[in-house]
Amino acid sequence: MQIELKLFMRFKDFLPEGAVDGKTPMTLEKGTTFESLLKIIGMSVTEDKIIVINGISHKQGSAVNALQLKNNDVVAIFPPIAGG
Amino acid sequence: MNSWPGKLLRVNLTQGTWTVEDIDPQAARDYIGGRGLGTKMFCDEVSPNVDALSPENKLIFMTGPLTGTGAPASARYMVVTKSPLTDTIASSNSGGYFPAELRFTGYNAIIFEGKSDKPVMLWIHEGNVELRPAEHLWGKTTNITEDIIRDSIEDAWLAQETRIACIGPAGEKLSKLACIMNDKHRAAGRSGVGAVMGSKNLKAVVVKGSEGIQAANFEEFKIAIRAAMHKLSTGPVTSEGLPTYGTAILVNIVNECGILPTNNFQKGTFANAGKISGESIAENIMSRNKGCFACSIACARMTCIEDPKYAGHGEGPEYETVGLMGADCGIDDLAPITKANYLCNEYGIDTISAACTVATAMELYEKGYISKEKAGMDLSFGNGEAMVKLITQMGTREGLGDDATDGSYDLAVKYGFPEAFMGVKKQEIPAYDPRGVQGMGLTYATSNRGACHVRGYTIANEILGVHEKLDPLVTEGKAATVKVFQDLTALVDSAGLCLFVTLTPGFGFEDMRALLRGATGFDYTVKEVKDTGERVWNLEKLFNMKVGFTKDDDTLPKRLLEVPLTEGGPKGQVCRLEDMLPEYYELRGWDKEGIPTAEKLLALKLDKQVFKS
Numbered sequence: 001m002q003i004e005l006k007l008f009m010r011f012k013d014f015l016p017e018g019a020v021d022g023k024t025p026m027t028l029e030k031g032t033t034f035e036s037l038l039k040i041i042g043m044s045v046t047e048d049k050i051i052v053i054n055g056i057s058h059k060q061g062s063a064v065n066a067l068q069l070k071n072n073d074v075v076a077i078f079p080p081i082a083g084g
Numbered sequence: 085m086n087s088w089p090g091k092l093l094r095v096n097l098t099q100g101t102w103t104v105e106d107i108d109p110q111a112a113r114d115y116i117g118g119r120g121l122g123t124k125m126f127c128d129e130v131s132p133n134v135d136a137l138s139p140e141n142k143l144i145f146m147t148g149p150l151t152g153t154g155a156p157a158s159a160r161y162m163v164v165t166k167s168p169l170t171d172t173i174a175s176s177n178s179g180g181y182f183p184a185e186l187r188f189t190g191y192n193a194i195i196f197e198g199k200s201d202k203p204v205m206l207w208i209h210e211g212n213v214e215l216r217p218a219e220h221l222w223g224k225t226t227n228i229t230e231d232i233i234r235d236s237i238e239d240a241w242l243a244q245e246t247r248i249a250c251i252g253p254a255g256e257k258l259s260k261l262a263c264i265m266n267d268k269h270r271a272a273g274r275s276g277v278g279a280v281m282g283s284k285n286l287k288a289v290v291v292k293g294s295e296g297i298q299a300a301n302f303e304e305f306k307i308a309i310r311a312a313m314h315k316l317s318t319g320p321v322t323s324e325g326l327p328t329y330g331t332a333i334l335v336n337i338v339n340e341c342g343i344l345p346t347n348n349f350q351k352g353t354f355a356n357a358g359k360i361s362g363e364s365i366a367e368n369i370m371s372r373n374k375g376c377f378a379c380s381i382a383c384a385r386m387t388c389i390e391d392p393k394y395a396g397h398g399e400g401p402e403y404e405t406v407g408l409m410g411a412d413c414g415i416d417d418l419a420p421i422t423k424a425n426y427l428c429n430e431y432g433i434d435t436i437s438a439a440c441t442v443a444t445a446m447e448l449y450e451k452g453y454i455s456k457e458k459a460g461m462d463l464s465f466g467n468g469e470a471m472v473k474l475i476t477q478m479g480t481r482e483g484l485g486d487d488a489t490d491g492s493y494d495l496a497v498k499y500g501f502p503e504a505f506m507g508v509k510k511q512e513i514p515a516y517d518p519r520g521v522q523g524m525g526l527t528y529a530t531s532n533r534g535a536c537h538v539r540g541y542t543i544a545n546e547i548l549g550v551h552e553k554l555d556p557l558v559t560e561g562k563a564a565t566v567k568v569f570q571d572l573t574a575l576v577d578s579a580g581l582c583l584f585v586t587l588t589p590g591f592g593f594e595d596m597r598a599l600l601r602g603a604t605g606f607d608y609t610v611k612e613v614k615d616t617g618e619r620v621w622n623l624e625k626l627f628n629m630k631v632g633f634t635k636d637d638d639t640l641p642k643r644l645l646e647v648p649l650t651e652g653g654p655k656g657q658v659c660r661l662e663d664m665l666p667e668y669y670e671l672r673g674w675d676k677e678g679i680p681t682a683e684k685l686l687a688l689k690l691d692k693q694v695f696k697s
Contacts, residue, residue: 006340008336008337008363009325009328009329009333009363021358022358048320050337050547050548050549052337052340052341052653054653055340055341055342055353055652055653055654055655056341056557056653057337057341057546057547057549057553057556057653058553059549059553059555060549060553076336076337076340078336078337079320079324079325080320080321080324080325080548080549080550081321081325081326081329081333081334081337081548082321082325082326082334082543082544082548082550082584082587083321083325083326083330083331083332083333083334083362083383083402083403083584083587084331084334084403084404084514084537084538084541084543
């Protein structure tokens with residue numbers, strides 16, 4: 001299955017080679033969880049982050065870690081930010 | 085000697101006189117300062133029925149006990165008056181260096197009364213107070229006004245140390261969107277406070293102090309400052325995100341969550357958001373970041389535009405500005421967005437309301453309510469040149485700008501399509517679509533100064549998870565969240581701190597209590613400071629009720645309540661305000677009509693509040 005991965009700010013360092021504008025399509029095995037995705041790209045599971053999957057922001061922790069990704073999912077990950 | 089509550093300067097502009105008064109210590113304890121104490125003074129002295137642009141309205145510049153002290157982000161002052169835009173109580177906040185300098189003059193507040201027959205400026209220099217003629221400044225933009233004033237001071241060092249707040253042409257021409265600018269780039273932006281200053285023929289307030297600020301309990305204050313500083317300097321948002329990318333860092337995440345207002349709130353996602361993001365600003369137009377007085381965050385962006393059509397330099401754009409002048413006007417080019425921001429600062433117009441008004445004008449144009457002949461330009465969404473032109477006209481009341489400069493409510497009504505107004509209580513909604521973040525809908529609807537994001541910034545928890553991560557699409561529990569955010573915000577606004585201190589995990593009522601005890605000497609408890617925030621909120625509510633506002637005004641535009649978003653994560657969602665409002669009233673101790681109960685007023689020591697008729 002294929003997903004789109006978008007990483008922002010300093011997290012861009014974790015993008016696989018060939019990514020353009022902070023995003024890249026990724027081919028994953030069916031059933032890959034969000035936590036597995038983090039391990040594939042070498043990101044810490046516990047480091048503070050903001051997780052948005054298909055436009056829905058998720059609470060960091062076991063529930064989202066265990067979430068099985070689906071074909072065409074869009075996964076966006078941001079370092080902690082705020083403003084306004 | 086303790087500097088709080090200290091003294092206020094009362095300036096009668098009609099007579100050209102002034103007096104010095106002691107600030108009532110009990111009122112200072114109960115309302116702290118800034119937004120709270122300013123509102124208390126205003127409510128005691130001015131009838132809720134006053135015409136906002138008449139000499140009978142008053143304009144209060146109010147610092148807080150922490151302003152200028154060296155407490156982290158202690159750079160803020162508050163302008164309190166009755167708003168010509170909303171007819172509600174107005175309290176508009178600004179940072180920079182003017183507020184701290186105002187405290188160094190020895191006056192913690194200035195109350196302006198009446199109306200001068202000619203343009204004047206208040207000049208407070210090292211102990212001397214003067215009202216000086218300002219005819220030569222009338223018609224000048226805010227940046228030129230500052231330059232002329234500073235150039236008139238012979239001693240170069242003194243000139244450099246002098247701080248100035250002023251209005252631009254928009255305030256002089258009584259634009260309901262006019263703001264009061266200070267330090268050239270910082271704005272007491274919202275609710276048309278600049279028009280009130282203009283209506284009094286008061287062009288500028290010029291301050292250079294010579295007094296220090298004494299904390300009542302210096303040792304206790306030092307400890308509290310250190311603890312707060314530690315939180316700010318280690319918190320990820322205040323130590324990394326905001327200094328590096330500024331507030332516009334939010335563009336991408338807000339867009340990713342499908343709540344970035346686009347084409348006057350007709351959509352919640354903007355295809356080219358990345359081009360106008362904080363990252364893009366940092367890479368393409370930013371020259372350096374900048375901080376306000378005593379602030380380690382330094383979120384401001386000094387920028388420069390080289391494109392000859394939009395060339396200029398200045399500060400901004402901030403998130404709300406770039407979100408609304410960008411996505412909400414369908415514009416993905418930072419050059420016209422930034423130029424429009426500079427123009428707003430120079431003419432003295434609130435960027436949030438101005439941008440929303442341009443977006444409203446664009447919708448009216450595209451739907452045929454404003455003709456091309458009337459517009460005098462192609463006002464289609466996405467036309468950056470047209471946005472810059474309309475903002476210029478709003479600054480000078482020329483062409484369509486004469487109608488637009490009084491805000492999008494008046495504009496949409498005048499041109500026959502009121503549904504295009506995206507605001508609450510006649511004030512425009514900031515850059516978060518509440519259909520995809522339910523708590524913000526309640527925040528907007530219940531805000532005492534009309535739609536506003538800094539009256540209860542639940543984005544912090546609903547989207548960003550700063551203190552705890554909440555689901556933005558559910559309504560359960562949001563009434564309680566909104567109330568806590570509103571009360572904490574009222575407290576921070578009253579103390580003289582920047583609201584961004586609350587974006588630090590772990591910063592809360594206990595930190596505020598410790599800082600306030602140290603600075604004021606009042607032996608506040610946590611409950612007392614919590615109650616203060618709630619007291620301020622209820623006093624504002626009482627003022628608005630006396631003006632005639634009711635439950636019917638605690639609502640949102642039909643589009644946000646009835647027309648679902650069509651894409652992104654919140655696809656299919658509307659703002660379910662009716663699910664939250666009754667619980668909110670109950671938690672506030674208000675009846676079903678949103679009226680504070682006698683018990684609640686008694687508990688908050690508001691039962692004896694009397695308003696002038």
